[in-house]
Amino acid sequence: MIDFKKELNPAQYEAAMTLEGPVLCIAGAGSGKTRTIVYRLANMVEQGVPAYEILLLTFTRKASQEMLHRAETLLGRGIGAVSGGTFHAFAYSVLRQHPPAGRENGLSIMDAADAAEALKYCKDLLGAGKGDKSFPKTATVMGMLSKSRNKERDIGDILQREAFHLAAYRNDIEAIAQSYAAYKQEHGLLDYDDLLFELEHLLSTRADLLEFYRQRFRYIMVDEYQDTNLVQSRLVQLLAGGHRNVMAVGDDAQSIYAFRGANVQNILQFPNMFPGTKLIKLEENYRSVQPVLNLTNAILEDAPAAFHKSLFTSRTGGSLPQLVKPLSDLTQANLVVNKIAELRSLYQPGEIAVLFRAGYQSYHVEMQLGKAGIPFRKYGGLKYSDAAHVKDVMSYVRLMLNPLDLPAFQRLAANVKGIGPKTGLKIYEASRMQNVAELDKALKKYPNFRKDLELVDTLRRQRLQPAEVLEEVLEHYRPRLMALYPDDYPRREHGLDQLVQIAATYRELDLFVSDLSLEDPNPEAAQAENHITLSTVHSAKGLEWDAVLIIDLVEERFPSKQALQKAEDLEEERRLMYVACTRAREYLGLFVPSSIYSRGGGGNEPASPSPFVRDLPVHLYEEWKENYTGGLARREYPQQRTMRLGSCAPQAPDAAMPASAATAMQKRSTFADAASASGMQTDEDGIPFATADDCIPKPASPSPRRLGFCTHKIFGRGKLVQHVPPDKYRVNFPGFGLKVIMEAYLQMED
DNA sequence: TATCGATCCCGCTCT
C-alpha cells in the first residue's frame, strides 16, 4: 500500500485523491506536478479504476510514458492499457478507425516539412508572388496560415495583427490557403491542425461515437494545459462533458506556445467550462535551491500573472547564479565548455544541460564540445525525421499506405536523374488515371523510377511487419543512398538502421508512420545517460537538471528579434526565460556575450545584454567578465545600481521572497512600462546601449520626407535617422540605440 | 520547356 498522505504534501495529496469531478491544478515550476499525476494514476489503479478507462493527454509521448512508468514502479506492478500521448496522436488513433468522408482509402499525416512543400507547390501553381521580391516566403505564409487556423481567426485578421506589412497580400494568401486545403483533400493528407479539427468534427457530429468515447474514457487528465489551443480545449469539453471527471494541470507562468495558437485563457477559463471545478495550487518548490529560486521569481515579478503563485522552497544552501560575460559568442563556447568540464567533477553528465532560444545557436558549443571530447545529445532544432534520407525511405512506405500521397510520389520521382516536379506530376497523373500507355512510355524513359514503383506495388501486396517493410525498402534504396551521398553515406546508413529499430517496436505500419510524423523519435537522444544535454528551451519544458547553462542572452537572440514589436510576444519570451531558468536545481549560469559573430557585418558585432538579464537585481547573481587574455574576473557592483528599479529592491537572500499578491496585481507592467522606466539607463561602463547597427556607417540616403520624431509602442519616442525603402525607418531610441522598424509600427510626429 | 547548378540572402520556438 502506498502511504499517499506521507509521501505527498497537502495540496498534492488533495489533487491525487480527488478522482471525481473537475479539478484544475495550478502547478508552479518544480512543485512536484509530475509526482502528483503519477500518484493520482496509482491511486486510480488502487481504487479499482480499469486502466483502459484512463486517458492521459500530455505534451509529448515521452512525458506520458514516463508518468506511466513511474506509476508502475510505485505500484510495483504493471497498470496495463492506459491511453496516453499527445492530442495529435490521440486524434489520429481515433480517426484511423473512423476516417473522415473521402479519406477512407488512406490517410497520411503531413509533418511540418511536408506541409511546407505542399504549400510551396500550391503557391507555384497559382503563380502567387511571381517576380515580387517582397512577397512573403513559403515559411512565412505557412506561419500565417497555421496561426489563422490555430487561433481560429481569418487570415486578414491575422495579417492585420501579426504582420501588418503583409496585409496587401491578403487575397493571394487566402487563395494559397484554399488551394492548399484542396490539395490535402485531393491527396488524402492531413496536417497537424486537421487532426484536431477532424476529431472535433467527428465527435460533434456522431453522437454515438461521442457517447462511446465518454464511456470509454471515464477519467481524463490533461497535462501542460496552459499550452492547449482553442480546439484542444473544446475536445476536452467534448470528451469530459458527460462524466466531468477531468483534471487539467498547468502553469500560466510557463505558457510558451502562444506563437502556435496556445491560449492562456484556456487555463483561466477552465473553471467556467466546468462549473464546480476544484482549484488546487501547488506552490512549494522542490527543485531549486533558494538562490536560483530568487532569481527566477525576479524574472516573473514584472509579468502579469492571473493565478498568482508564491513559490517557496525547503531546499537550503546553494550558491548564487553566475552571470558570465564572454567577449564574443565564439569565446562563449570556450567558456561554456570550460564550465562544463568544471561541473563534471560535481555532477553526472546527464545532470548538465546547455539551453538556448533557437537550434542554430548551439553550433559553436557543439564544435568545442567535440574538440574537448565531451559527448552530448541535442534536442530541438533539426529533426531526425527531417533528414533527406529518412524522408526518402519513408516516402516508399507512405506511398504503400496511401497511393495518392503526391508529396511522397514526387520525392521519389525527384531522386531519379532527369525527373523534376513537372515530369513527376505527369507520371503521377498518368498512374492515377490508369493511363497505361502514357505511364509505360514515361517509365521506359526512367527505368529507375519504374523499379521504385514496382517495389511499392510488391510491398503493398504482401502483409509484412513494419520492420520487414523497412528492410526491403532499405535494400532497394541503399545503392541510391551511396550515389546521393558519397561523402557521408555511412553515417546516414547508420541512421536508417536506427529507423528499422524504431519500426521493430510497432505491429501496425500506419501507426509507425504517423508516430514518426507526429513526434521526433531522436534515437540518438534515447540513451543519454552519459551525455550532457543541449536543448532549445521549448524542448526542455518539463525537464530539469542539477546544472543549467543558458547561452546567447543578448538582445535579438533571447528575446528573439521577431518578438520585439509586440508587448505580448515579449511577455512570452519572458516566460520562456522563466522556463529556462527554472530547469536548474543547483547551478545556473547565464551567458551574455558582448559581441556576436555575423556574416553580414563582416565579423563581430557588438550585442546588448538581454533585457531579462539587464533587469535582474544585481544581488541575485555574481558577475564574471572575460578578460582579453581569456581569463574570467569577478565583477563588483557599485552600490547605486542595486537600487535601480523599484521592483528590484534588494531582499534578504534567505527570505523566501514571495512577491505579495497586492504588488503583483498593481504591477501589471508591460514591457513598455519597464522599458520606459529604464529608458535612460546606461550600461555599466557609462556607454548608452547600442545595437549592432551603430557600428556600421550608413551612407546618408535621400529621404522622401523631412525626418523628425516618432513613437514606438515598446521603445518609446525616438528620432528618425534614415528612411529604409520601401517601408522601414532607422530610428534612434534613447536607451535602446538604433533600430530598423517597419513604418506601420511607428507613430509619426508631424 | 524542364532541370540543374551557382549565387545570394537570411536565419525561431513545435505538435
Place this chain on the structure above:
DNA sequence: GGGATCGATA
C-alpha cells in the same frame, strides 16, 4: 546551412 532565384544546359 537552406531556400529562393536566375542563368546555363539538354
